[in-house]
Amino acid sequence: MSRPDVQAAPAVDPELVLADVRRALAEDVGSGDVTAALLPDTADVAYLLCKQDAVIAGRPWFDACHRLLDPSVRIDWRVEEGQRVAAGTVLATLQGHSRSLVTAERTALNFIQTLSATATTTAAYVEAVHGTAARILDTRKTLPGLRIAQKYAVRCGGGHNHRIGLYDAVMLKENHIRAAGSLSAATLAARQLHPQLPLIVEVETLAQLREAIDCGCDRILIDDFDPATRREAVRITAGRIPLEVSGSVDLDSVRGIALDGVDCISIGGLTKHVRAIDLSMKLGPPPAMAATQARPDGT
Known part of the structure; x- marks a missing residue:
């Protein structure tokens, strides 16, 4: 290879x-x-x-x-x-x-x-996504005590690092949004509390995607979207905010995901498996x- x-x-x-x-x-x-x-x-x-x-x-x-x-x-x-x-x-x-x-x-x-x-x-x-615009990212699914070492190794392999831990980026997921009452409320609170940190929002539907775009954030994570919905998410976003894909990604599927036009693909298996x-x-x-x-x- x-x-x-x-x-x-x-x-x-x-x-x-x-x-x-x-x-x-x-x-x-x-x-x-x-x-x-x-x-x-x-x-x-x-x-x-x-x-x-x-x-x-x-x-x-x-x-x-x-x-x-x-x-x-x-x-x-x-x-x-x-x-x-x-x-x-x-x-x-x-x-x-x-x-x-x-x-x-x-x-x-x-x-x-x-x-x-x-x-x-x-x-x-x-190598699998070579020639596309997609970047390969790691996750926090690292071996305990080897977070920095494994993220260093990801960079040696040509990949990029996601947030290092819970302190260097705000990442709103389902539980945060539910506790806040809505995606809009969660993003507003995050911006007020940590205006200097990157804000990443995970969405589960196209309606939430539109809401995240309207609220403004630094990256939107679309988790486990099927291919048709993923391509529609790329069309709706139209390059305004980077899109990240996570979940159910392997070497057989990663190139197809990249060709759909997403910006980032995060893979826990880089460090977990x-x-x-x-x-x-x-x-x-x-x-x-x-x-x-x-x-x-x-x-």
């Missing part, structure tokens, strides 16, 4: 990465790695191998796992964030102390195999064939 050229790696706060990694290492290492203590604490080398086709994401977390245990470790990456690689590619080589290399191994792999899974899935959806990419880290130098495969320029 092709995809646009790899862009520069998205920004991520190093302090957030460190917080994730400290929490994960504490969970795994606890009072100390009793098995690694059996190894001689000598200098050693290792390599990171990708065993399946994937889009890579998670280098900052992988690096932090190793550097927190051994600040002198050297990590030489052969691929960029967001780069598609083939099965058998050596992603990186490492030089450090044998004990710290094996202690950091599982935690570092947990991060990069999970985030690469999100990036790989996202890239498949982005993750199946980790198969990666491993081995002590020793990489095999000659894999080492050749790993070069970014293909030589």
